[in-house]
Amino acid sequence: MHIIESGNVAAAIGVKLSRTQVIAAYPITPQTPLTEKLSEFVELGELDAQYIPVESEHSALAVCIAASSTGARAFTGTSANGLLYMSEQIHWAAGARLPIVMCVVNRGIGAPWTVWNDHQDSISQRDNGWIQIYANDHQQIIDSVIKAFFLAEKVSIPVMVCYDGYILSHTYMPFEIPDQSKVDEFLPKFSPNYALHPDEPANLNSVTFPDVRNDIRGNLAPGYMEIRHMLHRDMREAIGEIDEIDKRYLKIFGRGGTPFVEGYKNEDAAFIAVCLGSLSYRLRDVVDTLRQEGINVGVVSIHVYRPFPEKEVVCAFKKAKKVIVFEKALSYGNEGALYADIKSALYSCEERPLVQNYILGIGGREIKTDDLYNTLKDSCTIHKSSICQPKWIGLKM
């Protein structure tokens, strides 16, 4: 069934269809309607879950960590400073290998205070051991949430599903709601290998020494470094799982086929624009206009940002002479994080395309279609051999 609703409602329906058992969240713009919708589902009895109101985002994730430790399917959502406020628990959830799913409704970070969209919030949480998925539209939001639970529980790594604040969260568009029976077939009940229980109290994730040592049964127990290495190894192996999950989802629901990168007219393109999120869809129309003018250009969006799927990314740039990275975030004092990752992925290629970086839309600065068109056109026609610092689009001072 299709409905026309907002991106936040798409996410909430995904959480409901996933039969989430515990939800703990603290409202923050532009995530608020997501949590409101979920509390409404619980209140109406449409979702058999515990909705636990909390006094902060830190507590929200702490509740999810506790719930997930007991084997419950747990969900939270936040934005911007709310995400940063839970940062300590974000690292904890990953280290504890808890399959929590969190929606990050992307918003710029204060100071100065802003409620509008950019990607600095989730990008700043890049290195905390969570899988990061970026959605381009409402269909991808609802599908990604359902897939995220399966993925998280399969690899025991928490997953962030990120989508653009306001641009997606508050915009209405049609999307299909998957049948509950099919979702149940796709996503069985969560049954973890280990779950904390009041009958068997345990001390989890206590001080772990730098070196390995024998546990009380005389078995060699991993040290901190082994545990962290396993997280990294399993994160890398999750790439294979993401591929499998996408294939299975495609078979059941008829949607998918581009789990890592989603290209548009990129197969033969000499110039390829790259970005995260809804901007990549917007760039399709710009690409079409430039193609009519004879410019051989395409666009690629990155769905999975962590683990970084460098093979698939490099593959999407097969014929590219130049890759143009548009980013709504940056590593201050250096360059865009995605730009750095893409350059790194391309480094081992024999023939490397030029890579250029543009920063735009920071704190919700309006992205003008003319600016996108002119920037991409210039970038496709002006060739410089060395490109270093990112250029900013739309700066007025």
Add this chain to the structure above:
Amino acid sequence: MRKDIIEIRWHGRGGQGAVTAAKIVANAAFNVGYRGVLMMPTFGTERRGAPVVTFLKLSKEKIYDISPIEKPDMVVVLDHLIIEEVSIIDDIKPGGFLIVNTPKPVEAYKYNGLKVAVADVTKIACEAGLQNGIVNSGIIGAFAKASGLVDIEALVEAIKYEFKERKPIENALAASLTYDKTVIGDK
């Protein structure tokens, strides 16, 4: 960029229901076969009574460009006084449509190259049995008549559905009465 997308900007006051009106049109348009339907409220700090803007894009094909409308094909105004408060005429495309809820005659609105449609939705809605000031269902009738984009029948169905717990018959009647009484000016 794409020529097939019809861009409609809705102007109302915070609390007047412009977003709901655009949402109703979005649903009706989807139901009659528009695959590309996008409705964006403006973002930030809305206050009751202050001028607010909502964007609606319609196309037979999926719409990928989620961005505010820069040059609308049509502008729908729920309160004619807003025209005097904020600049809303200048960026309408040449040959575009201005659709206004106003007690004034259509001759009162002369803009070079623009088509104008007027209806006294405030008055008509009262005749339909709605409380004074409820205009977001009625204005849809004016939109239907002026634009010809979506059949009034489909819109009336969408209105009844949206207002199923709040006077569905009266809201539907406001739209169909307004449809009949909308006056389209000579270009």
